[in-house]
Amino acid sequence: MSYVLGIDLGTSAVKVSAVNQEGVIVAQQSFDYPLNQPHPGYSEQNPEDWVSGTTVAIVNLILKDHLKPEDIEGISYSGQMHGLVLLDENHQILRPAILWNDTRAAKQRHEITDVLGDRFETITKNQPLEGFTLPKLLWVKENEPEIYKQIATVLLPKDYVRFRMTGKLAIDYSDATGTVMLDVNEGTWSKEILNALNIDIDLCPPLINSTDFVGNITSSYASFSGLSTSTKVFGGAADNAAGAIGAGIVDDKQVMVSIGTSGVVLKTEPKTSNYRGVLQFEDHGITDQYYSMGVTLAAGYSLGWFKRTFLPDHSFDELTSLAAERPIGANGLIFTPYIVGERAPYADADIRGSFIGVDGVQTQGDFIRSVLEGITYSFKDILQIYQNNHRTFSQVVSIGGGAKSSFWLQLQADIFNAPVTSLVNEQGPGLGAAMIAAMGLGWYSDWKTCVAKFVQYGKIYQPQPEHVAQYEQFYAVYHQVYEATASLSHQLLQLRRRNS
Numbered sequence: 001m002s003y004v005l006g007i008d009l010g011t012s013a014v015k016v017s018a019v020n021q022e023g024v025i026v027a028q029q030s031f032d033y034p035l036n037q038p039h040p041g042y043s044e045q046n047p048e049d050w051v052s053g054t055t056v057a058i059v060n061l062i063l064k065d066h067l068k069p070e071d072i073e074g075i076s077y078s079g080q081m082h083g084l085v086l087l088d089e090n091h092q093i094l095r096p097a098i099l100w101n102d103t104r105a106a107k108q109r110h111e112i113t114d115v116l117g118d119r120f121e122t123i124t125k126n127q128p129l130e131g132f133t134l135p136k137l138l139w140v141k142e143n144e145p146e147i148y149k150q151i152a153t154v155l156l157p158k159d160y161v162r163f164r165m166t167g168k169l170a171i172d173y174s175d176a177t178g179t180v181m182l183d184v185n186e187g188t189w190s191k192e193i194l195n196a197l198n199i200d201i202d203l204c205p206p207l208i209n210s211t212d213f214v215g216n217i218t219s220s221y222a223s224f225s226g227l228s229t230s231t232k233v234f235g236g237a238a239d240n241a242a243g244a245i246g247a248g249i250v251d252d253k254q255v256m257v258s259i260g261t262s263g264v265v266l267k268t269e270p271k272t273s274n275y276r277g278v279l280q281f282e283d284h285g286i287t288d289q290y291y292s293m294g295v296t297l298a299a300g301y302s303l304g305w306f307k308r309t310f311l312p313d314h315s316f317d318e319l320t321s322l323a324a325e326r327p328i329g330a331n332g333l334i335f336t337p338y339i340v341g342e343r344a345p346y347a348d349a350d351i352r353g354s355f356i357g358v359d360g361v362q363t364q365g366d367f368i369r370s371v372l373e374g375i376t377y378s379f380k381d382i383l384q385i386y387q388n389n390h391r392t393f394s395q396v397v398s399i400g401g402g403a404k405s406s407f408w409l410q411l412q413a414d415i416f417n418a419p420v421t422s423l424v425n426e427q428g429p430g431l432g433a434a435m436i437a438a439m440g441l442g443w444y445s446d447w448k449t450c451v452a453k454f455v456q457y458g459k460i461y462q463p464q465p466e467h468v469a470q471y472e473q474f475y476a477v478y479h480q481v482y483e484a485t486a487s488l489s490h491q492l493l494q495l496r497r498r499n500s
């Protein structure tokens with residue numbers, strides 16, 4: 001039997017899926033790692049944790065699931081996007097990785113706009129938001145010049161793990177777009193942007209396609225992990241690109257909603273689309289395809305935060321059961337999920353979340369329900385941008401940890417007023433990564449055949465008209481909360497910064 005491994009390097013954990021040639025996930029192992037938030041707006045991880053977690057998961061697949069190393073033909077990746085990983089000339093890590101949900105680079109965001117103006121958007125099809133890699137690199141340049149001087153290579157998270165497994169430095173196009181240093185039209189690193197900001201182009205690694213063969217597992221990583229040196233390693237993709245492949249989003253009939261740590265609404269696009277940076281525009285993991293997406297910074301993270309803070313001994317299933325007992329609208333309680341700032345539709349690093357309408361009658365269940373509803377309303381905000389741009393779709397495919405809950409899937413169908421389905425196995429990005437390896441190995445001649453083999457949808461949740469009407473009314477109130485609270489939460493964050 002032959003297998004491929006899909007390594008999904010998420011923000012909360014790495015999940016490794018072993019998939020056979022019939023597209024069946026035969027085994028999965030995962031390993032959690034911490035997220036460090038030392039100051040307001042900061043979010044970092046230790047790249048070594050990614051390598052150790054990935055290795056433990058692979059060792060467990062071999063030892064506990066009895067996968068034979070010589071049967072693992074190929075490996076590929078899905079990686080949390082935008083994170084800045086800095087290596088010196090000896091390929092040593094220079095500082096903790098600055099992640100996609102780190103918003104410290106607000107000043108650098110404005111500096112980029114001052115220097116490049118409209119040219120930035122023309123070249124990258126994005127705005128230079130602080131979540132992206134380039135502003136983070138400029139932050140290091142301005143705040144840690146001693147470290148900046150030593151940088152030889154800039155990588156993204158999954159590229160570092162791939163480097164440790166193969167010894168080869170590279171970045172694939174889907175992650176390169178997310179650095180906002182790529183000229184999306186030309187498919188090259190943008191000399192214009194890099195020169196204007198005095199960044200040496202040699203810091204940027206070679207560009208590859210997601211399905212490109214990068215190298216074999218090195219003998220040192222083989223002895224470390226138990227893998228065979230005959231296993232071939234392929235480029236991989238940004239987690240949302242890989243998630244879209246794993247969710248079968250290879251044409252524009254469907255929209256993907258991902259509830260991981262972040263939340264994402266994603267649609268494939270022609271290269272000519274332009275949302276003027278309100279939505280992100282990215283290269284897909286499929287060569288010469290593109291997608292747009294809107295990102296809620298704290299989707300699953302908001303539910304995780306609520307659980308950790310108020311109900312640490314409850315499971316996520318227990319939380320959603322408590323929410324299901326409460327009425328639509330959570331007895332008049334609305335939550336906005338801006339607890340680490342927001343990216344879309346409000347590119348505002350300093351907004352913070354709120355509970356509006358707190359009432360003495362409300363219970364734990366109401367609070368949980370309002371969190372689930374608020375996260376889902378934030379996706380509706382993004383779907384409305386698609387509607388306003390006359391983009392149509394027939395179905396939503398929901399992936400990520402949030403798709404494990406049938407209650408949340410029905411809630412999505414009712415709030416979106418659209419049919420929602422999930423994957424039989426919720427591991428969209430890991431499956432997408434495995435599909436990239438399968439395509440790289442030449443197991444299938446085209447993506448459609450690969451999707452037909454690998455992607456299986458579960459139950460379709462239909463919107464219930466009476467629920468749709470009720471949620472519409474609460475959403476109309478939710479939609480006003482950003483404007484109504486922005487100034488208050490900006491003032492509170494200023495006070496916190498001054499006093500910390």
Ligand SMILES: Nc1ncnc2c1ncn2[C@@H]1O[C@H](COP(=O)(O)OP(=O)(O)O)[C@@H](O)[C@H]1O
Pocket residue numbers: 009010011012013259260261262299300301302303304316317320400401402403404405408
């Ligand atoms: N059973 C569940 N019901 C509802 N939500 C869940 C459940 N399990 C996990 N989640 C949500 O999914 C999130 C983790 O999603 P995941 O896709 O694993 O994240 P990441 O890829 O960012 O590491 C959790 O923070 C939580 O909000």
Ligand SMILES: O=C(CO)[C@@H](O)[C@H](O)COP(=O)(O)O
Pocket residue numbers: 010011012079080081082100101131239240260261262263264280295
């Ligand atoms: O920043 C983005 C997309 O632009 C995030 O979607 C990250 O890619 C993290 O993904 P998850 O860990 O939440 O899956």
